[in-house]
Amino acid sequence: MTQAVTQAPTAALECRDLAKTYYSTDPPTEVVGGIDLDVRQGEFLAVMGASGSGKSTLLYNLSGMDRPTGGRVLLEGRDLTSLDDREMSRVRLTRVGLVFQQAYFLRTLNVRDNILLPALKAASGKRQAAEAAARVDALMERFGIAHVGRHGITQVSGGQLQRASICRALVCEPSVLFADEPTGALNSSMTKEVMDALTDVHSGGATIVMVTHDPACAARADRVVFLRDGRIVDSREFGTWSGEEAGRREDDLITWLRKLGF
Ligand SMILES: Nc1ncnc2c1ncn2[C@@H]1O[C@H](COP(=O)(O)OP(=O)(O)OP(=O)(O)O)[C@@H](O)[C@H]1O
Secondary structure, eight states: OOOOOOOOOOEEEEEEEEEEEESSSSSOEEEEEEEEEEEETTOEEEEEESTTSSHHHHHHHHTTSSOOSEEEEEETTEEGGGOOHHHHHHHHHHTEEEEOSSOOOOTTSBHHHHHHHHHHHHOOSHHHHHHHHHHHHHHHHHTTOGGGTTSBTTSSOHHHHHHHHHHHHHTTOOSEEEEESTTTTOOHHHHHHHHHHHHHHHHTTOEEEEEOSOHHHHTTSSEEEEEETTEEEEEEEOOSOOGGGHHHHHHHHHHHHHHTTO
């Protein structure tokens, strides 16, 4: 009888012995080091830690926005550390989605055109451009901002702008969505709007890595890792989020964070 061969699911993102040292300081500063991390396909991972612990640096080095000074980063099994600058730009444009605390949209373009911009840059030919435009419209509909597509970027709320950032990050259908403090500049109702959008993205099967200071946001993740002095010192596995257990999950996370001195 033929036996079915079950393969271990591949990680969407892996890093081994990842390190980043800044040589601009005297002496040089190792900001992150010795990081081993596997992010599963479809996993929502939150990265927490005190200010200055290296969370953003880790995210920049995992996403190809910066190059580590040691170790390896594999995105969809491809070693980012071996890519030249041109290949790396292409990966950043098409395989990685990025959401920051600020939207960094062009003031001269309306909301929809800002979302469309990276997809047009990635498209080759009219057909791909038309497909990208259709994806933009579907994403804007899905995240409730279709009606503000023609508005200027100063004519929408902070929550709408961050939902537009999420649309822009998803328009090229990346393999991993990275978010660095996506709710850091928002009030609590807009934070909920944006976290509902990210939870929706995750439910659709996306892999997300998010840096946050906010336990209520981190409680939405499947797993939380805690950084101290550039090292992962602990992690907490939660499993799939369900809104009903939000309070318990947040309390559990806060207790864990207190034990870690957060
Ligand atoms: N380009 C740089 N050159 C030298 N040191 C840097 C550079 N960028 C960041 N650092 C230092 O690296 C350390 C980690 O910074 P990082 O922004 O990754 O921390 P963080 O945990 O994200 O902090 P926060 O929560 O305040 O955003 C800090 O001490 C910071 O000053």
